[in-house]
Amino acid sequence: MTQQKSHPSPINNPLVETWKSILTIFGVAFVVATTFTAAKPDNLFPSDLKSQLTEAIQGQESSVVSWATATPALMQQQRIGIVVGHWGDNNDPGAVCANSDLTELRVNQEIANFVQKMLIAEGFTVDLLKEFDERLEGYQATAMISLHADSCTYVNDFATGFKIAGTSLSSRTERTARLASCIRNRYAAATDLPEHRSITADMTEYHAFSEIDPSTPAVILETGFLNLDQVLLTQHGDIVASGIVAGILCYVNNESINVVPTPAP
Template sequence: MRRGRWRERPVRSVLDRVALAVRILLFLVLGSLVLLSLSETPSVANWLARSRPKGPLVGLIAGHWQSDSGAVCPDGLEEVDLNLDIARRVAGILRKQGYRVQVLPEYSPKLNGYRADAFLSIHCDSCIEEMSGFKVARMTHSSAPEKEDLLVSTLYESYAEATGLQPHPNTITEDMRQYHALRRIAPETPGAIIECGFMGGDRHLLTREQDRVALGIVNGLVSFLRASGLATPTP
């Protein structure tokens, strides 16, 4: 009897260790899935979008994200933080409406030949106190000028209505018209870049009323998609 008990203990010990290892493995797998579901990194965003193929796809760049700070105010306010906050709010609203959305960093490798039903890079303008307004631009030499003109015009109309800001087209730069991401995406992907306001003159809107900013962008994108004949998804 004593020998039997002695042999039984190691067997139970091994089984207990195996059970513990299985529980740890399951915990790690579940934890990884939770992190994936919360992530906005390009690879995860692409995986999530493919797993939920319902509705048109919208690609967003959070300007300067994972690259640099962008414009910086004297008190340390950084453009990249505003851009990322706005992009995530836009993505959240669109997803609730049934759209697929990918939020990409400034120089994502996914941009090469990127395909979407609408593409927008979100930025904020320099920290100049006496300046106010927003602007939207597309590539100078567009492969689909009519589509991109429509995207720009719907964004202008909807953003002005939602935020109360006036267009500031006179300060559109050549860098905006030749923006690197717009040159990298697939020719059939209609794209634009928006400067949501000046971090100086429009600071209150950009830091305290981001929902209005996001809603203006969402309304412009949705108007464009509907005008392009893409069906409105069911949330």
């Protein structure tokens, strides 16, 4: 039987173990510090990882939510459609005044141009649309207003004032009703015209109402009579337009409607 040689047991001294741990930590720290000092910043991450981090940071910056405020930038996101009554309609040029070159189309165009400029100044996107514009099919906007003027023939002393009717085909009837109320109120205040209640089927069943998207609130406005209201419509188109624009702003900004104009007999 072979006898094994005995070995001395290792010394388990706590002080020695502590110094060994300290030396190990300093050694690792030295190696890491040397590596990071020698490396270029661009080489600290693999190229694909670096690009992923960059994209993630940029994505977070672009997803910041901007709260809605009444600024021109916000207004420009809102689109207003203005149908110029009888524009491009060769079959129906609208009312024509005898013994003059005044036509309903000309009045509608001049007022529409004023409205467009004023709304653009407020920051809106504005579409001027022809009577049977191809864009009307499925047209979507914050609101659509069709501008017309009434007969140039003298009827009686009560043939004065404006008329307004909204679409009954809208999927947002409450918005259409409010749009009509806003324009009715602000237009009367700006022009001093009474509201004439002789609403015709040509207004309530206006063709564009069945063409536009049902979600678009829409109204048709007869701005006045080309006979008794001719001076206002032809010489003060800016005042007429200001009433229309004020009505649109009332609707968009959800302004209160305090005064209901008194209709004509």
